[in-house]
Amino acid sequence: MTKENLKYIENVKAGDIPWHRITTTYKRATDFPKYFEILNDMNDKEAIETAGEEIAMGIEHQSTLWHATPFACIFLYRVFKKALEDRDKNSIAEYLVPELAELFGYIAEAVNIVEDMEHADPLPNFKDMIDEKYLWSEVYDEEEDEMRWEEEDVFPDDLFYSFYYYSKQVLLLLKPLLKQADDECSKKLYELIKE
Structure with missing residues (x-):
């Protein structure tokens, strides 16, 4: 991975991404920053389950990934990292580790399927995916999206x-x-992620 892409992954903020203009399985990713915050707080299991389901349904469906997926992965990676560090002193963090590992597993499986097929070259930089030409309309219009x-x-x-x-x-x-x-789930995920 290039230094520029690594730097982007490590430093991008949720507010830097136009979530309302990128797609998920069924709609746009408008509410994702709110869901990441709920996961990151790790203090309300019911809210975390709801937020987790919303994200999971939106970023992977039947081995298909969406425009929001790589960006969501960045923030889920950060939550996973924090959950690993806190799991001994926080039961919700302990709950989150295998849950996120399972979700990452579905993403890894989708990636492996596509990697084994013929495909285009990726865009040069992570942030290229949110160039204006790839974004959907600023104002949501259901008919236009359809x-x-x-x-x-x-x-x-x-x-x-x-x-x-x-x-x-x-x-x-x-x-x-x-x-x-x-x-x-984490052991299985480790095997699924191919170098």
């Missing part, structure tokens, strides 16, 4: 492959952390 989904090339090939490529770059950062986790 029409866009009906277009032949909803996502150009290099952008689409970048959803997988850059999600994998984040997953690779997880690998050293997974050695500390002793749950089955």
Whole structure:
């Protein structure tokens, strides 16, 4: 991974990403920053379950990844890292480790499927995926979005492959952390992430 991409993953803030203009499985990722905050707070299990479900349903569906996926992976990686550090003193952090590992596992499986197929080259930089030309309209219009989904090339090939490529770059950062986790989901995830 380039230094620039690593720096981006390590430093980007949720407010830097136009979530309301990138897609998930069923809609746009508008509420994702709120969900990341709930996960990161690690103090309300019910709220965490709801936020986790919303994110999981939005970033992976039947081995397909979406525009929001690689960006969501960055913030989920940070939550996972924190949960690993806090799990001995916080039961919610302990709950989150295998839950996030399982979600990352689905993403890793999707990545592995696409990596084994012929695909375009990724965009040169992580942040290229949020260039203006790839973003959806500033103001949400359900009808306009539906029409866009009906277009032949909803996502150009290099952008689409970048959803997988850059999600994998984040997953690779997880690998050293997974050695500390002793749950089955983390062990399975470690095996799924191919260098």
